[in-house]
Each structure stands twice: as C-alpha cells, then as structure tokens.
Amino acid sequence: MHRSEHLDWMRRALAEARLASDSADVPVGAIVVDATGSVIGRGHNERELRHDPTAHAEVLAIREAAATTQDWQLPGCTLVVTLEPCVMCAGAILAARIPTVVFGAWDEKAGAAGSVYDVLRDRRLNHRAEVFGGVDAEASAALLLDFFQARRT
Numbered sequence: 034m035h036r037s038e039h040l041d042w043m044r045r046a047l048a049e050a051r052l053a054s055d056s057a058d059v060p061v062g063a064i065v066v067d068a069t070g071s072v073i074g075r076g077h078n079e080r081e082l083r084h085d086p087t088a089h090a091e092v093l094a095i096r097e098a099a100a101t102t103q104d105w106q107l108p109g110c111t112l113v114v115t116l117e118p119c120v121m122c123a124g125a126i127l128a129a130r131i132p133t134v135v136f137g138a139w140d141e142k143a144g145a146a147g148s149v150y151d152v153l154r155d156r157r158l159n160h161r162a163e164v165f166g167g168v169d170a171e172a173s174a175a176l177l178l179d180f181f182q183a184r185r186t
Contacts, residue, residue: 036168038070039113039135039165039168040168040169042064042066042111042113042135043113043115043135043137043168043169043172043173044169045064045072045075045113046062046063046064046113046114046115046137047062047115047137047169047172047173047176048062049062049063049064049075049076049077049090050062050077050078050090050115050173050176051077051176052077053077053078053079053090054180056079056081056082057081058077058078058079058080058081058082059078059080059177059180060077060078060115060176060177060180061077061078061089061090061114061115061116061177062075062076062077062078062090062114062115063075063076063077063090063091063093063094063112063113063114063115064076064094064112064113064114065094065095065097065098065107065110065111065112065113065131066110066111066112066113067098067102067109067110068109068110073097073098073101073102073110074093074094074095074096074097074098074099074100074101075093075094075097076089076090076091076092076093076094076095076096076097077090077093078090079093087121089119089121089122090114090115090116091112091114091118091122091125091126092121092122092125094112094114095107095112095125095126095129095131098110098129099129105128105129106129106130107129107130107131108130108131108132109132110129110131110132110133111131111132111133111134111135112126112131112133112134112135113134113135113136113168114134114135114136114137115136115137115138115173115176116136116137116138116140116173116177117136117138117139117140117144117145117146117147117148117166118134118136118144118145118146118153119140119143119144119145120143120145120150120152122145123145123146123150123152123153124152126153126162127152127153127158127159127160127161127162130160131162132162132163133162133163133164133165134146134153134162134163134164134165135164135165135168136164136165136166136167136168136173137167137168137169137170137172137173137174138167138170138173138174138177139166139167139170146164146166147164147166
C-alpha cells in the first residue's frame with residue numbers, strides 16, 4: 034500500500050463526510066476498499082438523521098461492504114475514515130475482520146486506534162488491524178472544526 038493510495042482514499046472519505054451536513058450530523062465519512070482498490074462500502078454519520086446511536090460512518094460503510102460481498106467477513110479490505118474510530122467502531126472493524134484501517138484526524142477524547150485506547154491493535158483480542166493514522170489529518174480536522182464553530186454561532 035502506498036501513501037498516495039491512502040491520500041486518494043482519504044479524499045473519497047472526505048467527500049462522503051461532507052454529505053453529513055445535509056442532516057446536521059458530525060461530518061465524518063468512511064469507505065471500505067477491497068483488495069483491488071474498488072470502493073465496496075461507504076457511509077457518513079447519520080445518528081441525527083436516523084435517531085440511531087450506532088449510525089456512525091464506519092458502521093454504515095461496513096454494513097454496505099458486507100451487503101456488497103454477501104459476507105460479514107471483510108478480509109483483504111481497508112477501512113478509510115476521516116476521524117479515528119471510537120470503541121464501538123473499532124469493535125465493528127474487528128468483528129468484520131478488516132485487516133487495515135486508515136484514518137485522518139486523531140480523536141483525543143474518544144479515539145480507539147491509538148489515542149485514548151488502542152483497541153484495533155490490542156493483542157488480547159482475537160483479531161488486530163494495521164493502523165495508519167493522521168492521513169491528511171489537517172483536512173479532516175478542518176471539516177470538524179468548521180462544523181462545530183458553525184454550531185456555536
């Protein structure tokens with residue numbers, strides 16, 4: 034996997050994140066890419082839209098990828114998300130057997146991929162993922178900062 038691939042995928046995840054603005058959801062976007070580089074799942078936060086606390090971008094992208102492949106296991110896939118996954122999403126990533134995670138901005142309050150927790154690489158669990166954090170972090174963080182600043186005014 035090349036750094037340029039990560040950046041290209043992150044741009045796609047950022048485009049997905051921007052779709053959350055239609056529903057007043059926090060702008061986080063995710064895609065699942067298969068071993069050939071094809072996007073097989075996508076999602077953006079829809080907690081407000083669906084009134085569903087589990088409707089995080091990662092969960093929705095994983096659900097779509099599983100439906101696309103007709104398999105709950107997603108080996109050989111990469112999940113790309115604009116914000117470090119939370120504990121719930123890290124659990125879903127491991128449950129789907131996704132071996133690689135690429136994320137943008139670090140989440141110093143609830144991150145579970147190396148900041149607050151490191152669930153994705155916890156050796157006590159039966160699966161682990163390779164993690165590439167901070168990919169185009171500035172663009173991901175700017176999207177979030179703009180969203181929260183607009184809400185304060």
